[in-house]
Amino acid sequence: PHTWRRMLYQERMRRVxxxxxxxxxxxxxxxxxxxxxxxTTPLQALNLMNSPFVVQQSALxxxxxxxxxxxxxxxxxxxxxxxxxxxxxxxxxxxxLAVSHKRGLKFVARALIxxxxxxxxx
Numbered sequence: 001p002h003t004w005r006r007m008l009y010q011e012r013m014r015r016v017x018x019x020x021x022x023x024x025x026x027x028x029x030x031x032x033x034x035x036x037x038x039x040t041t042p043l044q045a046l047n048l049m050n051s052p053f054v055v056q057q058s059a060l061x062x063x064x065x066x067x068x069x070x071x072x073x074x075x076x077x078x079x080x081x082x083x084x085x086x087x088x089x090x091x092x093x094x095x096x097l098a099v100s101h102k103r104g105l106k107f108v109a110r111a112l113i114x115x116x117x118x119x120x121x122x
Contacts, residue, residue, distance in 0.1 A: 048114050055106075058113060062105035073097060075105050083112040 048054055065078035076096045080088040088096060096108045112118055 045114065048119070049110070054110065054113055058110035059106045061109040065109070066105060072100075076100055076108060079105065079109050079112060083109065084115070084117050 061079060061082055062075070065075045065082060069075045069078035073093060076093060077087055079096075080086060080092070096111075099111065100108050
């Protein structure tokens with residue numbers, strides 16, 4: 001886990017399909033392109049929400065947040081810091097705590113991974 005990075009850095013083998021990349025219109029590794037076309041499809045959001053990789057990473061992030069910050073608000077704040085690089089706003093903290101109490105912190109992490117703020121680098 002200490003070597004996992006965002007997909008930008010993942011090694012890619014030619015002629016090997018990776019479903020999470022395919023959903024995001026990953027370019028053919030056999031071709032050289034100066035610029036990728038921009039696209040957004042509903043499949044991208046569904047893939048991020050249901051991908052076994054994302055589910056696994058969400059659980060690992062939740063475990064890390066709880067081990068570093070304890071339970072409750074501290075863990076939610078740590079999830080925001082780890083995934084978005086910032087503290088949650090008051091309304092975000094309140095909503096995230098409600099989700100965390102009802103479904104668990106891993107669902108909060110999964111929602112943050114699926115947020116526009118996480119997916120798009122400014």
